[in-house]
Amino acid sequence: MAPWLTDWRGRFTGEAMAIASPASTEEVSALVKLCARHRVPIVAQGGNTGMCGGATPDGSGRSILLSLRRMNTIRRLDPEAREAVCEAGVILQTLHEAAETEGLRFPLTLGGKGSATIGGLVSTNAGGTQVLRHGSMRAQVLGVEAVLANGSVFNALTVLKKDNRGFDLKQLLIGSEGTLGIVTAATLKLLPAIGERRVVWAGVPSLAGARALLLHCQDVAGNALEGFEVMPQQTLHDVVAHLPNAREPLAEPHAWHALIELVAERGETDRLGELAERMLASAFEAGLLEDAVIASNERQADDFWLLRDSIAPAEREKGPAVQHDISVPVDRMPEFVEVAVPQLEAHWPGTEALAFGHLGDGNVHFHVIAPPGVEPLEWMTGDGKKISAEVYELVTAWHGSISAEHGIGQLKLDELVRLGDPVQLAMMRAVKQALDPHELLNPGKLVPLAPAAGSH
Numbered sequence: 181m182a183p184w185l186t187d188w189r190g191r192f193t194g195e196a197m198a199i200a201s202p203a204s205t206e207e208v209s210a211l212v213k214l215c216a217r218h219r220v221p222i223v224a225q226g227g228n229t230g231m232c233g234g235a236t237p238d239g240s241g242r243s244i245l246l247s248l249r250r251m252n253t254i255r256r257l258d259p260e261a262r263e264a265v266c267e268a269g270v271i272l273q274t275l276h277e278a279a280e281t282e283g284l285r286f287p288l289t290l291g292g293k294g295s296a297t298i299g300g301l302v303s304t305n306a307g308g309t310q311v312l313r314h315g316s317m318r319a320q321v322l323g324v325e326a327v328l329a330n331g332s333v334f335n336a337l338t339v340l341k342k343d344n345r346g347f348d349l350k351q352l353l354i355g356s357e358g359t360l361g362i363v364t365a366a367t368l369k370l371l372p373a374i375g376e377r378r379v380v381w382a383g384v385p386s387l388a389g390a391r392a393l394l395l396h397c398q399d400v401a402g403n404a405l406e407g408f409e410v411m412p413q414q415t416l417h418d419v420v421a422h423l424p425n426a427r428e429p430l431a432e433p434h435a436w437h438a439l440i441e442l443v444a445e446r447g448e449t450d451r452l453g454e455l456a457e458r459m460l461a462s463a464f465e466a467g468l469l470e471d472a473v474i475a476s477n478e479r480q481a482d483d484f485w486l487l488r489d490s491i492a493p494a495e496r497e498k499g500p501a502v503q504h505d506i507s508v509p510v511d512r513m514p515e516f517v518e519v520a521v522p523q524l525e526a527h528w529p530g531t532e533a534l535a536f537g538h539l540g541d542g543n544v545h546f547h548v549i550a551p552p553g554v555e556p557l558e559w560m561t562g563d564g565k566k567i568s569a570e571v572y573e574l575v576t577a578w579h580g581s582i583s584a585e586h587g588i589g590q591l592k593l594d595e596l597v598r599l600g601d602p603v604q605l606a607m608m609r610a611v612k613q614a615l616d617p618h619e620l621l622n623p624g625k626l627v628p629l630a631p632a633a634g635s636h
Contacts, residue, residue: 184245187236188229191560192590194237196223196245203250205325205333205364212362213331215244221620222246224358226268226300229292231505232589234304234357234625243623248299251364254278262370263322265337268299268363275368283446284370287314291489299363305355307585309407309488312540314371316585317354323367324350328360329616337367352611357587358622360615375446377406378456379481382463382472383434387539388514390438393468394540397440400459404452407441409488410544411536415495419487422494429484430471438539439488491536491545498532500556501549502564504571508580510542517544520574524548528567543584546571572599588626597628 186193202208221243225235237243252269259282272293275286290308306317323337336350353361384390390410397405413433420426444452463469475481508516517535524533530551537544548567550559572582576599612627
């Protein structure tokens with residue numbers, strides 16, 4: 181069990197009574213009924229690639245660790261309906277490849293696509309680099325099958341365009357991190373495959389300038405704009421130093437860099453190159469760009485994206501860091517970063533604060549790297565924890581969210597209680613109590629316990 185008792189980041193290690201690996205929804209149901217009878221907690225786990233310890237058991241050793249990796253069948257892939265029914269253990273990259281063979285694609289991707297599973301992506305309402313155009317996992321899920329806390333099976337895999345029979349109950353399960361039910365399968369939306377793409381690397385003078393460029397690209401390119409990612413110059417420098425044989429795409433340094441992707445479906449590729457050139461030319465004329473280059477081929481396009489996808493490993497080489505996937509209103513993100521970075525670096529001398537990621541949906545990854553030479557665990561549990569508290573207080577003051585796409589898990593539970601809206605927290609507790617009154621499903625994650633009588 182050892183490899184599955186520690187989370188991907190190595191922050192949390194727990195104990196479990198046993199690990200169970202069912203091969204069907206019926207087996208999951210039977211196991212959950214048995215656990216419910218004996219009041220045994222269950223922690224469901226997919227690829228174990230979560231960022232907040234949401235799939236790691238606590239240290240009591242009382243839980244069953246329920247691995248869904250054996251449930252890895254694509255039950256149906258319907259090219260005509262453009263739907264796929266995938267079991268929870270299907271790996272994201274496997275779905276991408278299966279859809280591609282039918283001339284289709286699943287429009288959600290992320291760095292961990294080779295290990296992240298469909299069940300985990302549904303349970304955390306995962307994001308990724310294509311949210312700008314297609315939305316998060318919630319927007320891709322057409323139906324859900326899940327086992328509830330009493331072992332009963334909620335089956336809503338059949339897709340109906342119109343269904344007005346009350347609550348859309350599958351939405352409760354999407355993003356619930358396994359606290360309300362164990363997702364065993366999902367019906368997912370597929371789209372026509374990309375016929376061609378144009379990937380652009382652009383240099384801009386500021387994050388506010390990157391925001392202005394994004395708006396320009398949306399105006400000119402419309403639905404062809406698939407992705408828009410940003411990173412500061414120092415981050416790009418660190419990535420190039422980390423990757424063998426990598427080099428910066430532009431000849432000169434720039435305060436900020438934008439990675440832009442335009443796509444066209446098959447049969448609609450004739451004017452994509454012209455659209456990209458027109459978009460950049462008009463951006464230059466408007467003074468929105470300092471420099472830019474269009475990838476000359478697919479290999480160079482992949483190299484551009486590799487720079488973006490290698491930020492996390494490059495950062496790890498520099499030492500410990502506290503990472504925050506935060507969101508604020510989209511139009512205020514540049515201003516937030518301009519305020520937060522110098523404030524954090526001034527309050528915590530020797531640290532390096534940086535922001536990168538999905539500017540178009542108001543979500544950036546806001547990381548604070550420790551000063552050189554610190555003892556990692558001591559810093560993370562000391563100053564690192566205090567820094568995170570300050571970041572989350574800032575985000576809340578700016579009417580944002582302390583979790584844009586990674587979830588709450590156990591990492592952010594205390595901060596959710598401290599900073600969350602009491603009415604929303606009470607509603608979450610009420611739903612949890614209704615569906616899992618004995619708190620057997622993923623205890624200690626996402627949903628805070630009700631405050632004790634007399635506490636404030």
